Amino acid sequence: MSFEAIYREHAPFVWRFVRRLGIHPADVEDVCQEVFVVVHRRYADYDPTTLLRTWIAGIAMRTASDHRRRAHRRHETVGDVPEGAAPPTQGEEIDQARARLFLDRALDELDDDKRAVFVLFELEQLPMAEVAETVGIPLQTAYSRLAVARKKIEEAARRVQLALASKAGVR
């Protein structure tokens, strides 16, 4: 398989994955480039008894993590409603962009491993066995991290909901 074929096959996944690992949309392309450069450079280390996707995802996790540390992004608390954001009225669905912002903030509350487990299992819908292998943790640990991650995401969503309701109440 040529490197270009590897790119064609895995780039859409890598793009989504690094975005969901907390990379700012403006930086996703740079991080994806880093990922594939490492894939190319380290290909001799790839163990073909594992899925190539698993190996690439591991590289993406580490690259995204390093990027986030370098980026020193300003941390915002989940529940802070963007300035000028109108609270949704009853029955009104919040717009997709705001929902995505809230999701980012909720995911930001998870540490790297829990975030990766949540993203791979819930959003990428990979079997937990593959999730565990990608993150490099035992299967049962992956399940327990998923449970914690779900709880935290739920809590974050509830806090946002309360913040939105509170804002609506003072208007």
Place this chain on the structure above:
Amino acid sequence: MKPNDPRDIHPLVKTEGGLLRDMLASAETDHAREEQLEGLHSRLAPLFTTALPIAAAGGVKAATKLAIVKAAAKSVLSIKVAIGVAAIGAASGGAYYVVAHRAPAIAPVVVPSAPRVQTTAPPLPTATTPAPTIDDSAPAPSAKKPPTTKVPVDAAAEFDLVQRGGDALLQRHAGDALSLANEHARRFPGGAHAEDRERIAIEALVDLGRTDEAKTRARRFFARYPSSAYRPRIESLVPGAR
């Protein structure tokens, strides 16, 4: 995509106002646009003319191990194709429903029933072009190998079956997914990934419209794995099975 397709109704943590549902569904916007992927492709172009490094000692060892896996398990590992993405969620103790957005297949699907060819062996060098000019300062992955690289041959073959089944499901090839799940059930009835296999089989049966069978299998699943992480998803796909 069919409207009201049961496969599109996925479990999700449902909070007041469905905010979490909206949040997870918004992940649908994370897909790369075609022009973005082409832009990235252009940036990586210098690498496409540079040969992939040949496997070093470790890689050769791994390739040997793969040959053993192939021979013993009569199962060939495969590269999986593009992944459908669904916004899915679940949590313990709540109501879960969400519209999931399964992405259309981006690359052709490898038909699981066809003989599979291992395509990941490092190719021979095909070019001797100069080193790429793009930044090569990205962090190197750790040398840590995933735990499953040291598992016995049967375990590798079992894992492979489950992964192929899961991918077939994502590609909405329910018949293939069910066949792979049933093959797993025959070869590894009490295998380490039996829970994954049953989940794949149930979702495949739902996809195929075999509701009664899905319900029966889901009931057995709930009895055997009462606190499964897949439970909310299955409950939403097979109403009345719990």
